[in-house]
Amino acid sequence: NAAIIILLYVGAIKVDCGLLTQGNVVALYNYMSQILVELIKLANLIITVTKSFACAGRVNEILDMTTSLSHGEQVGTVAGTPFIAFENVCVNYGNADVDALSGISFTVEKGQTVGIIGGTGAGKTTLVNILPHFYDVSAGKVTIGGVNVNAVGDEKLRDMCGIVPQKAVLFKGSIRDNLKWGKNDATDEEIMDSLTCAQADDVIKSKEKGLDEQVEQGGKNFSGGQRQRLTIARALVKKPEILILDDSASALDYATDAKLRKSLKSLDYNPTVFIVSQRTSSIRHADKIIVLDGGKMVGCGTHEQLLSSCAIYEEIHYSQFQKEGA
Structure with missing residues (x-):
């Protein structure tokens, strides 16, 4: 100027x-x-x-960054050992003063359903994220088939796992393309089987184009419950040996949640299921329930056992359901 x-x-x-x-x-x-x-x-x-x-x-x-995860020499499974075992496991994020998990020990047999419950920040997500080796433990060890997860091999380990995270994320494309993220060569029959198990077949039937219905980025054109059921179906397409549901049914009503759990029990390939939930109704029929509080395991057992032996579980349950005789 x-x-x-x-x-x-x-x-x-x-x-x-x-x-x-x-x-x-x-x-x-x-x-x-x-x-x-x-x-x-x-x-x-x-x-x-x-x-x-x-x-x-x-x-x-x-x-150029190298992973901080440790990896041992890959070996085969060890006969006569539990399918999954946590042995005095501790997890610490970035040298924090307090461990995210401390002294966690339990075993799981193949085909069992494990419920994980606890308050916010109790370490539920951390616990299930150790299985696919997203994090290293700072003490103790986690084994699958008697082999430390560090020695299983990340690719093989994550191929064994079907993971449904807390936030249900769908990608831009068709419903079919979204579900094939679990298995690229999945047939329409396999996709429909997984949708039926996840109680999402009605979502497809309600869409004019069926599996070819387009999904907006993030699945914005689907409700929260529909997104959760579709992400569960995506994890089921690959028929995983280990299925991790990280509070992934929170948007489902109680009836649909019950039907989902019944369908998972009837799967012919009998996966080992980990269910993280804030609702005791979602995990009460699990073979084993882990109760976490402040990163520590304060209870382990069935629903009936924990109601009589774990004050925290009892408090959570009766805050959601009225106590008989009250």
């Missing part, structure tokens, strides 16, 4: 003196405007390139 003012001021003087015409001044003004626009573009380009180099450096740092 200052340059234009100077140009017009000097130009006016030159015109008054007869050294320039008014057309010459207008032409100079246009040339100056074009030059300034290009200089501004050049300055923005320099800033963009500088930012790009900085971003590229940060991306390279991430790509």
Whole structure:
């Protein structure tokens, strides 16, 4: 702006003196405007390139980063051992003062259903995330078939697991494409079987295009319960040996939740199921229920056993259901 003012001021003087015409001044003004626009573009380009180099450096740092997970030599399963065993397991995030999990020990046989319950921040999600080796334990060990999860191999281990996280996430594309994330070569029959088990077949029947119905990013065109059932179906397509449901039925009504649990029990490939829930109704029929409080296991047993032996479980249960005789 200052340059234009100077140009017009000097130009006016030159015109008054007869050294320039008014057309010459207008032409100079246009040339100056074009030059300034290009200089501004050049300055923005320099800033963009500088930012790009900085971003590229940060991306390279991430790509060059090595995993902190420990891995042992891969070995076969050991006969005569529990299918899954937690042995005095402790987990600590980033050298925190307090362990996220401390002294967790229990065993699970193949095909059993395990319920995990506790208050917010009790360590429920941390517990189930150790199984697919998302985190290393800071003490103790977790074994599958008698082999430490560190030595099973991450690819093999995660192929064994079907995981449904707390937040049900669907991706942009068709319903069929979303469900094939669990198994790329899944047939429509396998997909429909998993949808039926997850109580989501009615979702498909209600859509005009069926499995070809388009899903918006994040599944915004589906309700919370529909998203949860579709993500459960996605985990079931691959027929996992270990199925982890991390509070993934919270948006389902009690009747649908009960039908889902009954369907899981009747699966012919008999997966070992871990159900994380805030509702005792979702886990009361589990073979074993783990009660967590402050990262520690304060109870382990069946629903009836825990009602008589674990005050925390009893409190959670009767806060949701009226005590008989009350």
